Amino acid sequence: MHTLYYAPGAASMAVHWLLLELGLPHQLVSVDLEAGEQKRPEYLALNPNGVVPTLLIDGTAHGEAAALMLHLADSHPGAGLAPAPDSSRRAEFLQWMFHMANAVQPLFRQWWYPHEPAGANHADAVRAHAEPRIAAEWDRLDRHLADSGPWLLGRSLSAADFYLAMLVRWSRKMQRPGTQWSHLAALAGKLKSRPSYAVLRDREGLDEW
CATH class of the missing domain: 1.20.1050.10 (Glutathione S-transferase Yfyf (Class Pi); Chain A, domain 2)
Structure with missing residues (x-):
C-alpha cells in the first residue's frame, strides 16, 4: 500500500496520476498548502523540503515527483511506462x-x-x-x-x-x-x-x- 501526501493540481498530481494509471492501491492525505500545512513539524519530519508530493512506500517517506514517477514506472515494467535499463531508449x-x-x-x-x-x-x-x-x-x-x-x-x-x-x-x-x-x-x-x-x-x- 502506498500513501500519497498531495495538494490538488500541485506536483503531486503526476504521481497520483501514475498510481491510478498503474492501478496501484493507495491512500491519499491532503496537504493544505495555503494553510501552510507543508511547513508544520509533523510534515517536515516526512519531507524536510516542505513540499508535495511525499509518498510513503512500505511506511518509508520519499519525495521528488520525477524520482517517484521513475520508481513507480520501473517497479511495474509490465505497464511499459519506462524503457528498461538496458533499452536503447x-x-x-x-x-x-x-x-x-x-x-x-x-x-x-x-x-x-x-x-x-x-x-x-x-x-x-x-x-x-x-x-x-x-x-x-x-x-x-x-x-x-x-x-x-x-x-x-x-x-x-x-x-x-x-x-x-x-x-x-x-x-x-x-x-x-x-x-x-x-x-x-x-x-x-x-x-x-x-x-x-x-x-x-x-x-x-x-x-x-
Missing part, C-alpha cells in the same frame, strides 16, 4: 524526465511564487522573465513532438508524457498557455481522455483546461 527517457524536472518545472516555481527568488517588490519582473522562457521550452517540446511524436518517445507512451501533461496544465492561466502549441495540446488531450485522468480529476477536484 532509456537514455532518451531519462533525458526528458530530468529536463522537465531541472529546466521546465523550476520556471513554473518562479512564475507561481515570484517573491521567492527576488522578493515581493520584484514579482512582476520575475514573471516577465519566466514566461518567455517557458514559451521557449514549449517551442522545443512542440518541435520534438512534431518531428518524433506523438509521444516524447515516439510511439511509446511513457511516464514522461504524464509529467509533461501536468506541466502544460500549470500554464493554463498564462497569457499563452501550453495548449496553444498544437502538438502539446494533442498530447495533453490524449492523456486527458484516459480513464485514469477522469478519476484523478474527480478526486482532486481539478478544473477544466
Whole structure:
C-alpha cells in the first residue's frame, strides 16, 4: 500500500496520476498548502523540503515527483511506462524526465511564487522573465513532438508524457498557455481522455483546461 501526501493540481498530481494509471492501491492525505500545512513539524519530519508530493512506500517517506514517477514506472515494467535499463531508449527517457524536472518545472516555481527568488517588490519582473522562457521550452517540446511524436518517445507512451501533461496544465492561466502549441495540446488531450485522468480529476477536484 502506498500513501500519497498531495495538494490538488500541485506536483503531486503526476504521481497520483501514475498510481491510478498503474492501478496501484493507495491512500491519499491532503496537504493544505495555503494553510501552510507543508511547513508544520509533523510534515517536515516526512519531507524536510516542505513540499508535495511525499509518498510513503512500505511506511518509508520519499519525495521528488520525477524520482517517484521513475520508481513507480520501473517497479511495474509490465505497464511499459519506462524503457528498461538496458533499452536503447532509456537514455532518451531519462533525458526528458530530468529536463522537465531541472529546466521546465523550476520556471513554473518562479512564475507561481515570484517573491521567492527576488522578493515581493520584484514579482512582476520575475514573471516577465519566466514566461518567455517557458514559451521557449514549449517551442522545443512542440518541435520534438512534431518531428518524433506523438509521444516524447515516439510511439511509446511513457511516464514522461504524464509529467509533461501536468506541466502544460500549470500554464493554463498564462497569457499563452501550453495548449496553444498544437502538438502539446494533442498530447495533453490524449492523456486527458484516459480513464485514469477522469478519476484523478474527480478526486482532486481539478478544473477544466
